[in-house]
Amino acid sequence: MAILNVYTERKTTSEHLRIQDELIPVITEMFNTEVATVSFYRTKETHGDLDLLILNTGDLGNIGERLKARFGPVYCNGNVYSFEYQKYQVDIIPQPTRNWETAKDFFSWDPTGNLMGKIAHKFGLKYGFEGLIFPFRTFSGRLTTDIVISKDSRKIFEFLGYDYDRYLKGFDTTEEIFEWIIEGKYFNVDNFQMENLNHIDRKRNAKRSTYQGFLEYAEKNNVQSKFTFLKNKEEYHDTIDSFFPEANFKTTLLKLQETDKRNQRVSEAINGDMIMEATGLKGQELGKVITAFKENVANNFKDGSYNDAIASFIDSGLNPMEIFMDYYSIYKSL
Numbered sequence: 003m004a005i006l007n008v009y010t011e012r013k014t015t016s017e018h019l020r021i022q023d024e025l026i027p028v029i030t031e032m033f034n035t036e037v038a039t040v041s042f043y044r045t046k047e048t049h050g051d052l053d054l055l056i057l058n059t060g061d062l063g064n065i066g067e068r069l070k071a072r073f074g075p076v077y078c079n080g081n082v083y084s085f086e087y088q089k090y091q092v093d094i095i096p097q098p099t100r101n102w103e104t105a106k107d108f109f110s111w112d113p114t115g116n117l118m119g120k121i122a123h124k125f126g127l128k129y130g131f132e133g134l135i136f137p138f139r140t141f142s143g144r145l146t147t148d149i150v151i152s153k154d155s156r157k158i159f160e161f162l163g164y165d166y167d168r169y170l171k172g173f174d175t176t177e178e179i180f181e182w183i184i185e186g187k188y189f190n191v192d193n194f195q196m197e198n199l200n201h202i203d204r205k206r207n208a209k210r211s212t213y214q215g216f217l218e219y220a221e222k223n224n225v226q227s228k229f230t231f232l233k234n235k236e237e238y239h240d241t242i243d244s245f246f247p248e249a250n251f252k253t254t255l256l257k258l259q260e261t262d263k264r265n266q267r268v269s270e271a272i273n274g275d276m277i278m279e280a281t282g283l284k285g286q287e288l289g290k291v292i293t294a295f296k297e298n299v300a301n302n303f304k305d306g307s308y309n310d311a312i313a314s315f316i317d318s319g320l321n322p323m324e325i326f327m328d329y330y331s332i333y334k335s336l
Contacts, residue, residue: 008091011089013048013090014048021090021092025054028072033056036102037056038054038106039054040106040109043173051090053093054093055102056095056096066083069085069094074086081096083095104132108130113179113210114182115129115131117183118159118183121162121186124188124235127242129158132148133155138258141265147258149254157246165182176212180215183216189227190230191225192227194216264309268309268316271321271323272312295330298329
């Protein structure tokens with residue numbers, strides 16, 4: 003990620019390490035926290051940026067403003083704070099305590115984390131700086147909850163079919179990294195091809211030279227696929243649950259699914275489009291009456307939950323839209 007409208011240049015490894023050594027004590031003192039570096043393959047000659055992970059214990063203050071006061075303009079992209087230092091891009095990446103160890107493993111030895119993520123995806127999981135998670139989607143397709151499967155890197159690597167002890171030794175070249183990925187238990191070269199990635203992943207990896215380098219290496223060496231995943235990812239739920247019993251995966255997933263089914267019933271019985279059609283209201287006025295109705299229903303239900311109340315009405319044979327229209331007739335007269 004380049005900093006907008008700021009000139010930066012690639013640095014040799016010796017320059018990269020010099021700047022790294024200069025900044026670590028400065029950042030450590032500024033935020034009074036632990037700072038971790040990101041490992042890279044040992045023969046790497048030049049670098050486009052310096053990544054520094056900082057432990058966020060919740061008392062770092064306004065990170066962007068504090069960095070700006072010390073280093074000048076700061077560009078924030080999500081949870082990454084970038085600035086120019088000696089014509090070099092520096093990325094500060096805060097990580098909470100719960101993700102600290104997994105983040106250090108995920109960001110190091112690029113592109114291992116990205117490539118391993120493709121394996122996790124075939125299990126219906128996501129591997130990232132937060133560890134191994136199951137992203138739960140609602141009936142509408144919206145991502146709402148991440149079920150944490152594990153933050154134990156050794157166990158995550160084992161599940162995904164990779165040798166963690168070999169990983170800890172590091173890599174001299176990108177070719178060593180590529181071979182380590184290819185030797186994985188569940189490796190299938192087809193899963194990494196650009197045409198088989200989703201739109202967002204395809205767009206991101208088109209810009210990543212290490213990812214493109216991996217594809218070129220696989221093609222040049224005629225790498226063959228050796229494992230075929232099941233198309234239905236739900237068939238891996240038992241495997242995940244048995245490998246990570248401490249995650250209570252299936253129990254947690256069942257509770258989320260039950261809540262989601264309830265929410266779907268509610269949405270099908272009463273929603274903004276139905277209320278707009280029934281009242282002719284739009285925009286702010288529509289939003290106001292919906293908010294007022296939801297508050298009224300929740301305040302008069304013993305558990306204080308709007309969706310639980312609507313589901314209870316449905317179970318009792320009542321029509322939520324008729325209840326709303328009764329409320330609306332009173333609302334208009336206020």
